[in-house]
Amino acid sequence: MLVYLSVDLEGVAGIATLDQILRGGSGYPRAQSLMTAEANAAIRGAFAGGATEVVVSDSHGTMDNLLADQLDPRARIVTGGPRPACMAQGLSRDAAVAIFVGYHAAAGAPGVLSHTFSANFTQVRVNGEPVSEAEVNALYAADRGVPIGALTGDDRICAVAREAFPGVRTVETKQALGWSATDSLHPAAACAAIEAATGAATAEASRLSARPVPETLDLEVGFASALGADFAATAPGTDRLDAHTLRYRAPNVDELLRAIMAWYYLAALAAQQSAAVALRR
Ligand SMILES: [Zn+2]
Numbered sequence: 001m002l003v004y005l006s007v008d009l010e011g012v013a014g015i016a017t018l019d020q021i022l023r024g025g026s027g028y029p030r031a032q033s034l035m036t037a038e039a040n041a042a043i044r045g046a047f048a049g050g051a052t053e054v055v056v057s058d059s060h061g062t063m064d065n066l067l068a069d070q071l072d073p074r075a076r077i078v079t080g081g082p083r084p085a086c087m088a089q090g091l092s093r094d095a096a097v098a099i100f101v102g103y104h105a106a107a108g109a110p111g112v113l114s115h116t117f118s119a120n121f122t123q124v125r126v127n128g129e130p131v132s133e134a135e136v137n138a139l140y141a142a143d144r145g146v147p148i149g150a151l152t153g154d155d156r157i158c159a160v161a162r163e164a165f166p167g168v169r170t171v172e173t174k175q176a177l178g179w180s181a182t183d184s185l186h187p188a189a190a191c192a193a194i195e196a197a198t199g200a201a202t203a204e205a206s207r208l209s210a211r212p213v214p215e216t217l218d219l220e221v222g223f224a225s226a227l228g229a230d231f232a233a234t235a236p237g238t239d240r241l242d243a244h245t246l247r248y249r250a251p252n253v254d255e256l257l258r259a260i261m262a263w264y265y266l267a268a269l270a271a272q273q274s275a276a277v278a279l280r281r
Pocket of ligand 1: 008009010059060104117133
């Protein structure tokens with residue numbers, strides 16, 4: 001039995017600040033260790049629950065945060081990017097269950113370090129509803145018939161997951177006190193809870209089922225800057241709704257994720273260009 005783990009960073013216990021989640025920050029190397037420890041807890045849980053194979057997707061930022069040499073040697077790792085399915089890369093029909101570790105709330109929603117894929121997006125909507133990364137990645141999983149067995153992160157994203165994913169187990173690693181403030185479990189306590197939840201979710205994988213993927217996938221993204229929207233609007237098939245908002249009618253989930261990724265990189269390019277001009281002034 002194959003178990004797929006996607007591991008993000010913002011929802012890991014002990015993480016609250018930008019300094020911890022951005023490469024180059026003084027807190028970043030310690031954050032890599034905390035992230036790797038939670039990944040290992042989930043890997044141990046998956047094998048204890050009956051997995052014979054575990055794939056771990058490094059799912060944060062540049063997608064190369066996990067300390068590969070300190071990862072449980074039984075797991076394979078999907079690392080580095082860009083990659084078309086972003087966080088969900090490597091999630092295949094062969095997986096019995098998908099587990100999301102270290103997740104966080106959506107852009108525009110309260111929660112520790114909340115955002116959806118990009119700091120340059122103010123909101124991501126699918127069929128008119130604001131969505132978190134967890135919900136987008138769950139669409140990708142559902143398209144392959146894979147249910148979400150467990151999600152770990154702050155109290156805000158755990159509440160979203162319990163609504164969105166039938167039968168999901170959640171581990172609240174911390175309570176959100178603000179966007180960059182948290183009341184967190186000790187990392188060791190979080191790891192113990194993650195191991196237990198992953199084990200239980202793996203053991204009951206055959207009893208879970210994925211929600212059907214909607215027939216239409218209407219993607220709308222709000223961009224923080226109109227220049228970001230200008231850059232992103234160069235992608236084929238994009239409709240401009242207003243200065244800050246683009247829409248794309250995706251023919252399937254894979255194309256939905258590709259569109260999010262294309263807009264992600266184009267908006268980042270616009271932000272870099274603006275920052276470079278600001279520095280020259
Ligand atoms: Zn994230």
